[in-house]
Amino acid sequence: MKRLPLAAVMAAFFVFLVWFVSVRQAVLFLIGIGMGSVLAGARFGFTTGWRRLIEQRDPSGVLAQLFLLALAAAVSIPLLAAFPTDLAAALGPPSISLLVGAFVFGAAMQVADGCGSGTLYKAGMGTPLNMAILPVFALGSFLGSAQLDQWLQLGAVKPVGLVAEYGPLQALLLTLGGLAVLGVAAVLWSGKSARWFDRKLLIGAVLLAVLAVLNLVVAGQPWGVVYGFGLWFGKIATVAGVFDPATNPFWSQPVNMANLSQSVFMDVTSITNIGILAGALYIAARKSSSKPSKPLTGTQWVVGIVAGFLLGYSSRLAFGCNIGAMVSGISTGSLHGWIWVPMAFLGSLIGVRVRRHFQF
Template identity: 75%
Template sequence: MARLPLTLLMAAFAIWLAWFVSLRQAILFVVGIGMGGVLAGARFGFTTGWRRLIEERDASGVMAQLLLLAVAAACSIPLLAMFPGDLAAALGPPSISLLIGAFVFGASMQIADGCGSGTLYKAGLGIPLNMGILPVFALGSFLGSAHLDKWLALGAIQPVGLVDLYGPTVALALTALGLVLIAFVVRRWSGSTARWYDRKLFIGAVLLAVLAVLNLLIAGQPWGVVYGFGLWFAKIATATGMFDPAQNAFWSQPGNFNALSQTVFLDVTSITNIGIMAGALWISVRKKPAAEPLSNRQWLIGIVAGFLLGYSSRLAFGCNVGAMVSGISTGSLHGWIWVVMAFGGSLIGVRLRRRYGF
């Protein structure tokens, strides 16, 4: 499809959303388009950035991610303090499920070559593996949410929000200190002569941070990805009679139960997910990446990894976006725990990826 007809189609959908759903959802769709365009245009991959640091000692991707976190936190934490009743932080409970889920997610994303946002924008670019992974990611996310209460029963504490605990000034200072420490460790580990700056990635980081803050202001909640995936499959399972949400601890919660009865276009996570794929598709018209053909064995391993991505991300209360970007930038302790465990998983995932020839 040429870019002009695609642009007109996206504009028509935004107008339809504004007229028949809500103006907020139309604006969020446009924000999602921006996210997808930046992710695809800058090839801003959370997964790739970690892998390049591990394999090549190239710190540029991770440094760009730290810049994204710093800018987003500098805006989001004061906003949360100013509007406590209108804006919510991305809080998740420190738990056994978080530790296991983040570790498995970190390993799986390296094999599948994409996290939540990476799977979305690469599917939008038309990369076959990520297109195949998307539906099993949704299935895994749904099953993870349906089993979440059993995982939390293994051990969990209440979510810890730095803004509520210490106030915005201390919360922001602690967040900045944590990011500086990570940057120092990354530079020491990669070596003083290693590459640490990429202009395109740094510009992408700032743009993504701005879009993430806009998402927080417009939606009233931080940027997320995996909830939308789980909701899509939960709707299918409920509509076909395979699942009774009233009997499930997660989906019987009022907000989640209502989401199942409403149009998917009212869900803020779903509408930005759709926007991300649309933005990536718009980029792919002129910049379609080449994809290496995969063997049947690689396809099978990739699909299994995609399922684990969905399942583990629900146990870990988010992916690189929902747990890391949104968690850390809004002062959630679980975001920091997620990073440590997911990076540990990535150390193994990179080796498995190499072993199976991806």
């Protein structure tokens, strides 16, 4: 689709949201478009940044991600402290579920060549594997949420929010200090001769930080991705009569029951996900922006799709992906984000080797 008719469709959908849903959801759609455009335009891949650090000793992608986290935290943490009843942090309980989920997710995202946001924007750009992964990602996310209570019974403690525990100043200093430590570790891992910064990625980091903060302010909650996937499949399963949410500990929660019963356009995560797809599709509409994908073998398709399912399942166990757990978790002062990162990186060390074995 060319850009002009695509822009017309996006504008019409925006008007539809304003008229029939709400102004807030329409604004969140625009924020999602911005996210998708930046992710696709800057090729801001969280998965790729980690893989380049591991395989090529190139820290530029990871340093750009840390810059994004620092900028988002510098604004989000004071906002959370100033408006505690209006804004919520992305909190998740430290648990066995978190440890296992983050590790598996880190491995699977390298094989599937995309995390939650990466799968979205690459599907929007028409990458065949990511387009095929998207529905199985949704299936995995739904099943992971449906079984989450069983995983939490293995061991979990209450979520820890740094803002509530230490106040905004100490929470921000702890967050920035932790990010600085990770940055130094990435540079030391890479060596003195490595290129530290990539201008396009740094610009992308600034824009994504601004959009993440806008999402927090408009939605009242941090940027998320995987909940929307699980909700989409949960709606299908419920309508099909193969799933009764009232009997499930996760989906029987009032907010989740309400999301299942109302229009998907009312869900803040779903509407930004739709925006990300639209924004990436708009970028892909430029003829020079997309290159033909390398054909995959049957084995590569199977391995990639299995990895996509594991992405969805493990992301629910880990209370988010690179966006929900890392970006939103750390930038809003959640302890679980700091547990997620090292476990996911350990998983990525395995994942890049699996990816290399199957010659992706």
